[in-house]
Amino acid sequence: MNAPVRLRGAGGGGKASGSNDKNSLLANSTARVLFALAEGPIKGVVGGLQGVYIDDTRVENASGEKAFDGVTHYERLGYPTQDPIGAFDGVSTVIAVGAEVKHAYPVTRNLTNDEFTSCVVTIRIPALVKSKDDGLKKTSVSFRIEVMYDGGAWVNPFGADLTISGKCTSAYDKQYSFQLPQNPSGESAPWSVRVTRLTSDSNDDDLQNSTYFASLTGIIDVKMIYPDTALFGLAFDAEDFEQSGVPTVEVIADGLLLQVPSNYDPETRSYSGVWDGTFKTAFSDNPAWFYWTVATNKRFGAGKLVDLSAVDKWALYAIAQICDEMVDDGYGDTEPRFAVNAYITEAQNLYDMMQLIASAFRGMSYWGSGAVTATQDVLSDPVALVTRANVIDGEITYASSSLSARHTVVHVKYKDKKDDYRDTVEVVRDEDAILRYGERVKEVDGFGCTSRAAARRLGQWILLTELFETQTATYQAGLDHAMRRPGEIVSIMDPEISSVDYGGRLGAGSTASSLILDRPVVLEAGKTYTIHVTMPDGTLASREVVNAATAVSTLALATDLDGVPLNAAIWVLASSSIEPKPYRIVAVVEKEPTIFEVTALEVYIPKYALIDDVGSFDLPNYASTDFSPPTNISVREYLYLTSAKTVRSAATVGWTPSADTRIDTYEVQYREQDGDWLPAGTTRFSYLDVLDLDQGAYQFRVRGYSATTTRRSVWLTSTAILLLGADTVPGDVSGFGISVLGDISTLSWSAVTSLNLDHYVIRYSPNTEGVTWGSAAVLLSHVTSTSAQVPTQAGTYLIKAATASDIESANAALIVTTIPGSYRNVVDTFEEAPAWPGEMEDVYAANGALRLGSADTLDDWTTLSEVFSLAYGINGLALSGIYTSAETLDLGDVYTSRLTPAIKAFGENVNNVMSTWATLAEVETLAGTDPSSWSVEMQIRTTNDDPADSPGWSDWVTATVGDVSARAYQMRLRLGSAYRYVTPIVTAATLTVDMPDRIISGNDLSVPIDGLRIDFSPGLKKLTGLSISAQGLETGDYYTITEKDEAGFDILFKDAANTAVARTFDYVATGYGRGAT
DSSP states (O other): OEEEEEEEOOOOOOEEOOSSTTOOOOEEOEEEEEEEEEESOEEEETTGGGGEEETTEESBOTTSOBSSSSOEEEEEOOOSSOOOOGGGOOEEEEEEEEEEOBTTBOEEEEEOOTTOOEEEEEEEESOBEEEETTEEEOEEEEEEEEEEOTTOOOBOTTSSOEEEEEOBSSOEEEEEEEEOOOOTTSOOOSEEEEEEEOSOOOOOTTEEOOOEEEEEEEEEOOOOOOTTEEEEEEEEEGGGGTTTOSOEEEEEEEEEEEEEETTEETTTTEEOSOOOSOEEEEEOOOHHHHHHHHHHOTTTSSTTTSOGGGBOHHHHHHHHHHHTSEEEOSSSSEEESOOOOOOOOSOOOHHHHHHHHHHTTTEEEEEETTEEEEEEOOOOOOOEEEOGGGSGGGOEEEEEOOGGGOOSEEEEEEEEGGGTTEEEEEEEEOHHHHHHHOOOEEEEEOTTOOOHHHHHHHHHHHHHHHHHOOEEEEEEEOGGGTTOOTTOEEEEOOHHHHSSOOEEEBOTTOOSSEEEEEEEEEOOTTOOEEEEEEOTTSOEEEEEBOOOSSEEEEEEBSSOOSSOOOTTOEEEEEESSOOOEEEEEEEEEEEETTEEEEEEEEOOTTHHHHHHOOOOOOOOSSSOSSOOOOEEEEEEEEEEEOTTSOEEEEEEEEEEOOSOTTOOEEEEEEEETTSOOEEEEEESSSEEEEEEEOSEEEEEEEEEEOTTSOOBOOOEEOOOEEEOOOOOOOOOOOSOEEEEETTEEEEEOOOOOOTTOOEEEEEEESOSSSOOTTTSEEEEEEEOSSEEEEEOOSEEEEEEEEOTTOOBOSSOEEEEEOOOOOOOEEEEEEEOTTTOOSEEESEEEETTEEEEOBSOOGGGOSOGGGOSBTTTBTTOBOSEEEEEOSOOEEEEEEEEEEEEEEEEEEEEETTOOGGGOSOGGGOSOSSOOOGGGEEEEEEEEEESSOTTSOOOOOOOEEOOSEEEEEEEEEEEEEEEESSTTEEEEEEEEEEEEEEOEEEEEEEEEEEOTTOEEEEOSSOOSEEEEEEEEEESOOTTOEEEEEEEETTEEEEEEEOTTSOEEOEEEEEEEEEEOOBOO
């Protein structure tokens, strides 16, 4: 059996905290409860913690996510001999220690009682806090616990050192329990327990982290095994239930191991071969074998009162197979027809108990013929014929049920396994009967019923039985009914009911092929007849009659019987219009010696098919029996002004509400780093503000629950989030650039690290000069990432950072861009390294690399001994310098080109030489410097003029990946440094110019006799191909192409006589570059 077990135990305990609001160390009590789960042995709790419910909430869901922290469970299955659960048994002795543990002075105490098996060390922290200018902050302290038996070596029972982290301003106790090691070759006592402080002692009032060995508790585990009792133990943090009080505990357990046939497989519900009557032990929910186990078990069942041989196992074997037949479950699958999943908590009268169990398979239990027997309401063949000939005085009395006994609606209470076995009511209605009798409601409990379909079948069985099996027949018979039992079906042929006398006894002389009746019967034309007869072994045989239509007393059989019936055997004749009526025996009473009174209830044969037809159920309106947790947790930090007019940091924790409509409230907790979880509050909304947070790494978590119940979802936990604290001004945006690809431009920038940053604002102006923040229009008002895609358009883009209150940064960053295209054809490249032939200002080249030069001149030097380096002089390096390429790239005309700059550089600290090192440990880096201390920027300027003829050049601008329209380009590098001893080292600098592929075409162009000129507008930088498709050519016609270049071509058509003719054609020209129009 599998059933929910509801338990309740003493929870106890609570939490303690210091006076400061944001203390993060809480002294939690652990609640431990031990339950006698059931008589054993059982199979066990299903799925470990997935089968455990606290306050109606499953501790662990199918994905392994937990709804509660720190839950541990223990289980014993209830065998006669089983191990004790040490965590719940024990006699303890507390030894007060109260000694401070210093870094250089470990504290050791002894346990002398040789019966001790485990111990608990209590560490006390009077206060754990570090005082800083901006308030009281968290800190940590580390220590080690060791133990050894007499004459042994020190061992760490935890395998690692221990650390307490967080903040508390009042005493905080932490307990550490472990088993005492045993000496394998002698006495173990006395044991020594040592606590060593690993963190240096604090002599500063601003750092409070003293550690005390508060107490040592020796425990003698009492070995209580609770034989034959299934045990379930649970340990959990009492803090989780501080508000709700003592929680309820439920488990889903596969219950008693039953006695089942040796040829039975409970998993597949199949029986192999012929059963030899022996049993084995296995878990099963088949109610027939639960019946057998209770009837025969001598410890918790009827085994002491009823002899094993007195229980009819063969009848149960037949019932069990009907129970295991698979039927529709209403959800598109199948389930066994009968199963029992119940939890029996009280002793009951044996007769009532056996009847209750039998009800699980639609049966009843009775004592008959010296045996305990169960019967079942199931369709079966008749076992006896009843006529006036074998009824005393030929009298059969009929009675009908009262109208009050005929219900039209049944409320079946069951425990729905699809909803964690919660009580549910299935309403079964017979609409036709309601119209006839009105609503007559019957309420029943489905014993062991955990399926909606099974509840529906039970309700339909009740309605069909009460509405269609309303008649009882009572008669008295002789010894031929001495072996009849309740539950068996008899066929009654009563002329008072059928209007014909088609039953009696056989006369002498019957054979296997013909039967002699005790009186003639009339066979009518157009009807078929079947004779039912009692055979010598008491069984019934049926054969078709082949006589012609007439009055006969000898019936010829279509096929021979397997034997010859006895003289005076009971017979019943059935026709295609009249059949004997089936009745199920409900009682057999011996009224006098050899006289038995039988009461039987009519059988409505169609009901059995109707019972199993449960129809189709809609799926429950919940996807899981567990509460679905919220999703998409997010955390947004913001600033707020306290009543003291100080700026503090807070976080808004948001989430997507659970789709589970049963959830109406959310609980939020937070913790700093790996500290204890602290309550943040509850809300009915999808967000919660957590105020007054210090800088640090935090995690937040949220779960949903129902305010009207105690059920909860598992936690949804955020990743670690770094909160930087209060800040009032967002920083300027840096690194603003643009990447243009076709019709889409991607703006990107470096993330602003200001704490109160909420979003970015981007503005745009089509002008390329004189643009200000105020003169530009808003393009994107709320961008939360560090990039954005915008339509490509020439002009100026500007960006600022903004807070949630729309306070913008002081200065805008801007970028100027031009027209884009598709680019795959490199036409020229600036490539300066390693020669660096260009013009240098405060920079110089050495060893193939470019770097900043000295800020000095020779006039700055007073004496040569004061010069740190001949290269860098007295004042160090120049803070900036410029390298200008000697090359001017001329495309020959104005084209739109893609520019791609590339720089390779690193930083160097010129003071970082070995002669300046004190120790190697003090050197932060052997090569390179912080990239934020130096910079290299490539710049370009352009002209649309001939660069050799006094051109007008644009201003120098930052070179970015993008499109520029110009004829000629010049390039330079700007080197910068934040310190006079740091220089960038540029090893390579290139600027690649490429152009887009272009396709120019014309269709159905008419060429006159004197030919046609095709001009490409604008012209190509390079023509790579030309394809001509002539139309309407006659035999011998041809064409010629002349003057073909990047500007266009001439075409002329001629016939076979070389005479110019007019024709039409299509062309496709391919190349790259787009000249100015």
